Amino acid sequence: MPLIPERVRRWPRPWRVALFSLLALYALYLLAGNVFLNTPLFDAVTNRKPEKFTLETGPSLTLMPGHAFVWNIRIRGQANHTVYIFRADRASAWISLVHLFKREVRIPSIDATGVESEIERVEKAIPPPPRGDRGWNIRLDAIHSDSIRSGRFGKLLIVGQGHGTVGFQKQTKGGPSELFDSTAGFEQATISYDGMTLLDEAHIASRFHYPRHYRDEAPGLRKLGITFAELQMDGRSQAINIDTSGPHVKVGSMPAEARLNATLTMDRGLLQPGSRLVWRVPVHAGVHAPDRGLLSLQLDVAQDIRIQARLPRDPDTGSELDADLRVSGRRIPFEAPAELLPRLSGQVKGAWRFDSLNWIADLFVRKPWFRLDGGGLLQGDLKIVDGALAPGSRVDVPKVVAVSEVAGVRMQGEASAVGRIVEDAPPQAELQVAIPQFRAAPVDAPKTVLFDGKAMALTLRGDARLQQLRDGMRARLRFRDARVPDLTAYNRYVGGNNVRLLGGTGLLSGDVELDTSGRVGQGRADLRGRGARMQVAGMALSGDAQVQARLQRADLDNRQFDLGGSTVTLRNIQVDGAGDANWWGEVALRSGHIDAAAPYEVTAQADLRLRDAGPVLGVFAQRSDYPRWVLGLLDSGEVQATGQLRWRRDHLALDDLKAENDRLSLRARLDMAKAGKRGDLYVRWGVFGAGIELDGEQRSWHLKGAREWYDGRPRILPASPPQP
Template sequence: MNSAQWNSQLRSYWNRLPPNVRPWLRRIVLGLLILYATYFLLGNLFLNTPLGPWVANRKPEKFQIQWGPGITLWPGRVTVWDVDMKGQVGRTRWSVQAGKAKGSVAILPLLHKEVRVPDVEAFDVTGGADLLEVRKPPPQPRPGGWVLRFDRIHTESIRSGHFAGLELQGPGSAEVGFYKQLRGGALELMPSTAHFDKARLAYKGDTMLHEARIDARFAIARHTRAQAPGVRKLLMTDAELSLDGLSAAVKTVTDKQGKVTISTVPGQGKAHAKLAFARGSLKPGSELRWHMPVTGTDIAGKPREGALDFMLDVDRDIVFKAKAPAQEGKPLFLDADLRLRGTDIPLQDFKSVVPRASGHVVGRWEFSSLRWLGNLFNAPWLALDGSGAVDADVQVVNGKIAAGSRFGIPEVDAVAHVMGSRIQGRARAAGRLDAGPNDELLPFLELVMDRFNIAAEDAPNRPYVEGQNLRLDLQTISGLERAKLRQPGAVKQVRDALRAHLVFADARVPDLRAYNRYLPVAQMRFEGGAGTVSGDVVLDGAGTVGTGVMRVKGNGTQIHFAGISLRGNVDVNTQLRRADLTGHNFNIDGTRVTLNNMSFTEPGGESRSGWWARIELQRARMDWDKPVTVNGRANIAMKDVGFLLALFSRKRDYPKWVFKMIDSGQAQVSANVQWRDDVLVLDRVEASNQRYDLKARLRLKGKSRVGSLYANWGVLSCAVAVNNGQRDFHMIKAKQWYESQPNLLR
């Protein structure tokens, strides 16, 4: 039917109407036309003038909306272009943009302060949210708030979205509905869905997932802020996620300082997820599979390849597995298998998940710094520094690392500060956790330096010892043992929460003169020769020697002692046992000094060779502080007393019979010894054998030499007083004169 026929038909209907009806019908039609024209004019003026945004943005600090052109052709039906909405709730600032949106508004509910939007369709949608530093305080709940009810917001053209650095790029579609009462009223997210094909997921610009298909369903039950504040909204949430896509690869680059940089690069990994969340718990049957290739370079710049696999399964518990297959020469390896009791997800206190975890973690990873391992043993005198790989086999029971856990370090820079010395070397280490009383864990570390050097703390760049195969064992002691140390009669100050055992043998000392820093050099010093040093000592938690042995040996060693130069073989075996807790005082009972094949020149120029002595200290104490101080009693076996006589005078000054004593065989000698700063005192020296007796006392300070000597051979005797360069011989009543002289030490 054409327009002429329509017009003819309408005129026919009009003519049939009673004459009195026609005027009223004209008025009704005219009124409707005027009403529609008024709505059309006012509605479109509202949409296309600043009046609309002014009305909509009454509280811009909470919500703002702007749009471009708009049109409404029928009451309740609106179409707008270039929509931009944004707002802030708490710390979350959100925004949504749409190229076009059209929908309907129910008119009658407006009379009851309800904005009901049965349907909205949006096009070309983007949006996202960011977390701010400052939280906006929520409004106090008040009655009478308007209700916003959007039953269905639908879009088939999502372009992208982001949240706190995480970005999702479409194409996608979504259908969302929500209910919200203003003035702090209830909120509800109605059952909603989202779907993406060929999506790209990135974090801070790095692609995590691409070519992904994502399907999601979610809903939040109606609640007020008081019922579920903040993250507790998840206790009102139901959600499902289905995901399949290609994963990016992980790239790790280690620089020369050991710093590891991690990023993502395009790759052909795989991701699959089927997760269901219900009011704070994962549903049984949920699963996650993520395979990520790993590429990059190690600290030497060599390429490395590998892969990471993450798996999650939910039944009555949550089972998490992660694997990175081991490859020869590659630093990355991981095999983790952990089970969390139950399916609840901790929402506020994530640490509460720890007691629920049991399983094991085996792996290897390269750290930019291994200093944290030294801190594990609370040993400030030991530093493990630099980069390095760590092999670990960690057992976890009820959220705690369990006994039997182990770790190994193939290579690490190690420095130990022990008694004023700095021991440094490239080391390998192995550690474990032993079981102690009351389920206490006792860490143990075994560290081996294949090569090392030792330097003084105040001269770290001038090592004086070079060695191989140094071993250091560290063992923490149990709380039960520490409690015993605090009992009456035990030590009052406990430094033995940690015990360490340091052992090395025959380390080379290129120049024994390095030890002169510890000696009273005016009276005793090394003048040349090389040697070796060995140590076997037990240290406490402060790095102080508790007990042990230090041994220095030298062949062809040149020694200056009390003005006489000696040359020969020296073996000093020092027995150490700490005498106090705070200082460096030691009991050195049992210390032995052996002199073999010694040659020396007497003050008169006479040379001797083949001399020897065996010295053992009794009731001896030593202060390790520089210079070393020694007090004690020495028992000595020596080839003859020629060296003792040379300390007091030249050979030609003595009566001739005195030197026949030298040829009368070896002597047994005892003496009190004090060595402090630049002062060396020999007191109550008593030497004898079956033929003769010799007694002496001597004090050396700088170039000063003061003392007295008494010799007896059969019926012959003499005494000599030494006062620097002056010597006074007493041939009559020699013994009485000697005994009248005061002792030099108390």
């Protein structure tokens, strides 16, 4: 049988040449086209910027110019923070070859089967190119599939029998893009969020498009503000399971016979009148998730957006909910959802028995310095006007355990809490926590009792506008005459061996103000010690003490505290167990600073009033070591003094100690560390003067030129700046 039919051989020669030429070209195309699609040449052309776009394919076949069949397709692309991935078992596509000469890749149709898609946000961004009009135009008129298996958008996953047609065009190198009128839908779909099933047996139908625009005109979520979208959804709702029996709350779902029905239309960021959503979802919540009833949620759109929620009263737990809220206008601020709050008005009434009420504290504070432990019945009636809680709103928590952790001290006790709105400009939200009995201990030593007492009050107060609720919140913590059973518990804060508390009891009162992060703004603490025994610089002291700490400013994050204005008063003091017990002294801090970060350090400048200078002289020498004229000054009367102090762990330094009265003039500096103590003392009475150089247990006396000797000695601390 001849290879060329007789009929063709009768054609004129030019025709036969043309036919054979066409056949040769077609054979060449088949060879070149299929070699190109199935070798690394194709990857080299399509994946020139793999960080932005990659196309992976399995076997491919082209039989006609501009048309191809491709199997096992995977496309991955990234624009800014958004990553999109598409997979398909097979696709066939036509490409317009003519448009390639116009710098345009136009694909009139793509038909795909077995499609899966994923869209998610990643931290590492690929910055988009600046606006431009020089790139190639990519136009896909219709990507169609009748076998979409799944679509994932972040943690939201839709699996079912899907179908859709999508078309778009995009100019590369910063050019404009447009989404053509597109549709997508699912039958018998299952919708889940982060692994928890929300709906099953669902029907979904959607339509969407947005106009031609440059990226900088509507980047990111702002693109939703220029999008038209319709959504119809009907499905069987799963019950929500919230189990609080374990150490962590477990949220899940279980089959139920409730439904969600929605018909929503949005045009350029505005929900359209007639949009409606009704969701009836069974709720199981609490320890082992008991049944709480059927929660009905309804959204209706007219000129405003109305949201209603109903939960019938449960006679066993007392739980119920009745909410009717209205959002003025129909615009949805996708970029900043909190902007909905100033547009919100309505009323929420209800009661709910919670196994944990700590979330209430989360509404008021940013860091976990305050919490409510345990559960109870929460009853509330909240009135909201233009995004602010209005007077008449109230929340009651009859019984709970309140825990506060401030500056390393944990205070806790059974409490009741009442929240209300106080009329002001603007109105103030106030949560009052009453703690009839409380106990305080170091956070790292919970069995050590620092103090315990009655009638602690914690008040949190701030702007009642929902958007600003936590921003300007202030807290005030107050208690009075708490019992301090053993002053030695405070040695952990004193530190070192130069100052040690040896015993005694006391009463402590406190009043501090904090911000929402638990940083102390200002406050005071008054400690009145009875029968206090302590050791200071090797001397044993006993008597009564009162510390009135005034906190001007605190930064708990950096552990910095200003204590200017604080005072220490000593009464009925006996030194080294000898003599009468009627010595007294007063210390007032002109400035004081605690740096509690490593290394721990206290610096202060103080004014002192002392009954006499006996204890100061006793630090440098025994009474019997002083000249007789000095002994006559030990009881010389009240002394006014000033000094500079630096206190580190196991290291106490004093400088510029100056004491004066009608008979006595005294100058001293002292450095006490683990290795021992050293220092200089100058004391004068009239024309008599004496100096002592102290080095451990060694003392050197300087009687001639004592003042010049003292002034020539090196300082222990840097000179303090002059006070304003």
